[in-house]
């Protein structure tokens with residue numbers, strides 16, 4: 626049996642490819658292979674020979690199977706190397722880069738503000754882009770003859786509804802839905818019938834903020850706005866309030882921040898003033914609280930309307946508003962890639 630063993634091992638070693646090895650394997654270990662038969666034969670041997678013969682033959686069978694497996698792995702390895710050697714494929718090269726998309730600059734700014742305000746206890750609300758005249762105007766104390774109602778500005782729909790011209794209608798919706806104390810932000814898309822140019826778009830993004838509680842004052846408004854602008858602009862900020870008129874706030878303000886580009890010295894962005902108009906805000910008008918179902922004798926509140934589009938323009942020094950909706954990849958690809 627030793628001679629046979631040598632011969633079988635030599636046959637295995639001599640197999641030059643996988644197909645040849647498979648043949649040797651089936652000759653030896655297949656259903657009617659030499660070794661299979663040899664093992665089967667044990668049962669027909671005289672009883673006293675069986676244990677030893679069985680052990681030996683099984684050992685041989687296992688040894689050959691192992692030799693075949695080892696040779697198979699060798700041959701496969703060789704085949705792979707041959708294949709790789711034959712082409713100029715270099716497995717050590719990094720794979721092709723799959724470029725990820727990037728977030729739209731407005732999404733970047735919006736996400737940052739949502740994180741910031743939710744960390745300060747605000748809840749994030751949503752509202753419909755198609756609004757009723759009541760929520761967009763009436764409830765916000767915007768009288769019939771107010772210029773904002775002019776068909777120049779508003780996209781009216783055939784059914785008497787309109788595309789919201791600001792996110793302020795969600796102030797009313799939130800007040801009606803929740804009881805004070807109330808702290809909400811409402812990022813969203815707004816529409817105005819504008820002639821589109823470098824600084825006007827018919828679609829733009831705002832983020833409304835509303836806080837209603839007992840004893841809320843202008844000091845709370847200023848503090849909240851400073852905290853927000855400091856985080857957004859990543860620097861210490863100075864703010865100032867100028868009077869501003871919006872029918873739904875009283876008093877109403879335009880809030881300016883010291884210019885991030887020239888640190889207040891005066892430059893083209895701030896038109897040499899050292900200040901940049903950043904957002905309108907004010908104390909919620911008592912009539913608006915009433916329309917929201919809140920007693921103005923008991924509660925006060927502040928509201929602000931941040932132009933997300935404007936903030937993104939300032940942050941990224943984008944000088945043409947039309948780029949936001951252009952879908953131009955050369956523009957979009959400049960923003961940080963989102964890792965997959």
Ligand code: PHE
Nearest residue numbers: 791793871905906928929930
């Ligand atoms: N809704 C106003 C606008 O779009 C902005 C604003 C919001 C002003 C909240 C004051 C308070 O112009």
